[in-house]
Amino acid sequence: MTDQRLTSDSPSAGFPVAFSATVVDVAAPPEDGPVLLRRAAARLAAAASPPDTPVLTDGELSLWLEPGLRAAMFLATEMPPGASGIPLLRLHLRLSGRSDSSAASLTRWAEIWHRQPLSGFEMERLAGELPLMNATVDRLRHDKPLAGHALLVTGHFLTDLVHLVACLGALGAPLEAMTVLRKDYAYQWRHRVYGHLEEWGVTIADATDFAAVREHGLRAQRADLRCLALDDGGYVAPNLLDLTRARVPAGTWAGVVEQTMSGIYKLQGRASELPFPVFSVAQSRLKGRIESYWIADKAVTTALSLLPAPKIEGQPALVIGYGNVGAQIAEILTRRRMRVAVHDADILRLIDAHEKGYVTALDLAELLADHGPLLVFGVTGRTSMSVREFSALRRPVHLASVSSRDIEFDLPALDALCSPQEDPRPAETPSPARTYRMPGGVDVTVLAGGRPVNFFETDSISNLHSDLVYAGMLTGACAVATEAAPPGLDAAWADAILEKSGLLQDYYLRYGP
DSSP states (O other): OOOEEEEEEETTTTEEEEEEEEEEEEEOOGGGHHHHHHHHHHHHHHHOSSOOOOEEETTEEEEEEETTEEEEEEEEEEOOSSSOSOOEEEEEEEEEEETTOOHHHHHHHHHHHHOOOOOHHHHHHHHHTOHHHHHHHHHHGGGOTTTTEEEEEEEESSHHHHHHHHHHHHTTOOGGGOEEEEEOOOOTTHHHHHHHHHHTTOEEEETTOTHHHHHHHHHHHHTTOEEEEEESSSSSHHHHHHSOTTTSOTTSEEEEEEOOHHHHHTTTTTGGGOSSEEEESTTSHHIIIIIHHHHHHHHHHHHHHHSSOOOOTTOEEEEEOOSHHHHHHHHHHHHTTOEEEEEOSSHHHHHHHHHTTOEEOSOHHHHHHHHOOSEEEEOSSSOOBOHHHHHTOOSOEEEEEOSSTTOSBOHHHHHHHSEEOOOOSOTTSOOSEEEEEOTTSOEEEEEGGGSBGGGTTSOSSOHHHHHHHHHHHHHHHHHHHHSOOOSEEOHHHHHHHHHHSSHHHHHHHHHOO
């Protein structure tokens, strides 16, 4: 989204104006332009208060959005170099109104404008980037295994999510009965993903809106459908366990497919309470052995780019959590010639790290004090550092999370221990990090605001990489819907399903020798 604001006098409007302009680019044939512009204008008109009708004047559509705020819309076409390729249709929105128009109001209308569904060309290009998902659908679609199920999907609003929803529909899931829980990250395409799902009739709610899970179940009951969730971070199964049985009748839920270890950790000690199977892509060999390197590489690359000093060779680093991703991060940092220490609460993992030559200790606070890391990666999927660990720091340190949300570092505890330092940059270039000064004078810088660095201002791993895990989730969803699996969490069942599905063979034949 590109944005401009200024204040001036407008003779045509007759009063001082606040001016805001934004543009959304759509890859589509030129002949589609007028239709796309009118549909975009209709989207604004539907949200206007009171409702207004777009008027065409001198090639521009215009309407009143709210008292004192007017929208003007027009189309421009940018041709690609050479004779081939799909042009870029640029849908322009110009807002003008009283100088006291709130920034929140202007932002709201800009977001609605950017909820432009993907074009046919963009959808075709997207499908081409996700061949493993396509092959999975081709194997399973003839039986429509997800028919009769109301799907609840938790996801990052990236373009691959649109294709995932399309694949679920191709496997029989009714889109009008689907709910998508949105993870709140500022991805470049998030508004367009929102608009596309909205056009399909999918219900959208925030991932932290726990009432949305119950409401999804109630809608499914009214439609005589069973619920099935594809989760990313433990937003569904733990929530369902916290609801009373009277509110979640037995048999309403077929099961849950979970792709993250943070979601699995939330079920620790509660697996016996589960009234349905949980298909754990998170613990599968597919995810652990293949995807982990992609995540680790992205996390390290991003974290190092956020450090103020580029010289990291010979500097100490610490990896907290020696699971699949943590082990890969430790290896990558070693190749970057950093002096790497590792901590894990699991003694077997700690022994493994020690015998691979990393500096280790049973006590994390002692390791922090003795090793003095410049850079700490938290990869536990839980809170790894709190008051005791922060208090053990003896030198300036940068903290990088590789866990969902902002749970890895206890930020409220850090707030309580010390006051944030002012960002020396101008306000228009906000820092991607937040620095705290401990009572003893040690600076603690939390990269990416405590959220996962592999998601910072980026689409994390590419669609070609997310393709494998999403294909695994499609496979798991169909298994949950059609197989009489017992309630609970059986990682071996998920591994067996994935390894006999043909997915890994597809991957090897496509990317192997």
